[in-house]
Amino acid sequence: MWKPDRQSQKPLYEQIADHLEQKISYGEFPPGSLLPSERKLAEQLGVNRSTVILAFAELRSMGIIESRSGSGTRVSQYKWGATPRHTPNWKRYAEGGSFLPNVPFLRRIREALSQTPSMIDFASGELSGDLSPMNEIAMLMDEHHYTSYLGYANPQGYIPLRQALVAYLDQYRGIQTTESSILITSGSQQSLFLITQCLLSPGDAVAIEDPSYCYSLPMFQSAGLRLFRLPVDRDGVRPEDIRTLYKKHRIKMIFTNPNYQNPTGTFLTDERRNKLLEIASELGLPIVEDDPYSLTDYEGEFCPPLKSVDPHGNIIYIGSFSKIVASGLRIGWMVAPHAIVERLADARQQMDFGLSVIPQQVAAQFLISSHFEPQLNRLRMQLRYKRDLLIEALQKELPGLIQYNIPQGGIHMWCKLVPEVNDAKLLEEGIKKGVVFVPGSVYGSDSGYVRFTFARAKEEDIGPGIAAFAEALRELIK
Structure with missing residues (x-):
């Protein structure tokens, strides 16, 4: 009797769903056949009934099985027909391949920014619109015809x-x-x-x-x-x-x-x-x-x-x-x-x-x-101003709670938190307060570091953003 692997990183319910899908595709459970009840299957596999419920829900979402009150759970006849046919398991494909997805923290930050566009962004490594020469580029595009x-x-x-x-x-x-x-x-x-x-x-x-x-x-x-x-x-x-x-x-x-x-x-x-x-x-x-x-x-x-x-x-x-x-x-x-x-x-x-x-x-x-040199001069001046706003906010909101060296160029401030905090919890608490940043562990460091990138945030948002971060940090060190 097959059993799920409790040492695997894949959740038990996913292992069970994959196993049942394989048995169905091999014809061991033909179209229209009745599957074991949730309780019976849980006993056979040595798992909680709630785990089997989740596995069945996964298969139902793919149209592989269907449940009716009083009739139990059956292999879908509509999906499989007389000759078994089914769509690819796209989830399995999405998890395959040799090219790895982004690290979880970065995916979570991207998700938070897409769900809440007003989120104060100390995570993105891009320039804000006011730091880019938008008018000058538009002018060049008007002057030159790039269609030859x-x-x-x-x-x-x-x-x-x-x-x-x-x-x-x-x-x-x-x-x-x-x-x-x-x-x-x-x-x-x-x-x-x-x-x-x-x-x-x-x-x-x-x-x-x-x-x-x-x-x-x-x-x-x-x-x-x-x-x-x-x-x-x-x-x-x-x-x-x-x-x-x-x-x-x-x-x-x-x-x-x-x-x-x-x-x-x-x-x-x-x-x-x-x-x-x-x-x-x-x-x-x-x-x-x-x-x-x-x-x-x-x-x-x-x-x-x-x-x-x-x-x-x-x-x-x-x-x-x-x-x-x-x-x-x-x-x-x-x-x-x-x-x-x-x-x-x-x-x-x-x-x-x-x-x-x-x-x-x-x-x-x-x-x-002639626009290139002025762009560099303006960029340096504005980045320095944003850096100074960030330092001022850190000194005001986090005295004794953070250490940093002051950069003389670039767009990042690397900070060590004095109290020990969990990276994941701090990021989630920051998102609740309306601010995102990158935990230091993303860059290979130990937990307890954060990177604030100040090029993307608006000048008027830097102070409130650090205040929100300070509030999140204090929630975790109470």
Whole structure:
């Protein structure tokens, strides 16, 4: 007699429903046949009757069985007919496949935001409308007609955009490259997806920062990679840890976000940058540098990326417009050796035949326009103002309950809670109070940390949002 597996993570009622569906599909319970009663089946399987009730409800919802008062529960005759036929078990398909869903906390945040649009949002890593140059982009679209050709774009990306990026990278990032070494993507995440799928193999070991937004991206686990931690302190990662990981695990690649790191906001010191490059070169390890925040330095200082001082060509450099212009443009880029660009462009062409040419044309025009520099200056000023509003609110609402370092760029504030609280309970309590944020465990840290992202929330909502968070926290530490 089959019994449900009590050690499985799948709920008992789902196991029972799947088992019964299989027996029905095999003809052991023909169409119209009577199933055992809920009480009898519960006794046979050694479960509570309520568990069987849930299993029957699941099968009824798929039209596989039907229940009538006084007649018991039978296999549906209408669904199966003379020759058994039934629709696929879509739930089983949805739970299958090798590409993992988002982590539960992020799915819960997305659900809360969709259900309550007025929710104060300290979770989303996108720019608010007032931080994006909406009027300037609209003006460019009016001035230029982007309809000359609407066929498939070059798989490597729109050539004038790559040419504009060559000049941009030289002027603003200190990186000398050519258009043939640039691949246009839909953003940093597509760049990372292509790297993990095409340049690495299941079982490969890679080093990522701890905490790191990479932990929030199931694409790493979906690719079958083994992740090893590079702890981040106030000065960034400790380069000597790379040597240790290489000796123990033979890591094949390093992923880093050295300028105003997500989620901690830390800035890798010059001494550690030089040491990181030295060790990577010594070991022949490629570095993937994601650099979304350098140009948000609040003082407008030049923050050199690792790629700008990479004498040996160890670095694949990733950037995007998402954090400096507009998230909705969905334009990112990768600078890498030409052989790598060709490999990834070929893979991307198999996925989508290349990005839409129109946003690439808009991005190219904006990049070379007189609007770009003023946008950066305005963005820095407004982000700094929002950061200061957040600090003021934290000091007012959470004295003695929270610790943080003040970031000098970027869009995140990484906070340690002094009292011990459960991440899940704190998030749910925050949602009840009308505010969302990201628990630190999403990024691989221990519980008791939170990331507040201040680019999305309106200025007038930052104070009330932190007040709501403080109320939620105090509910749990009474």
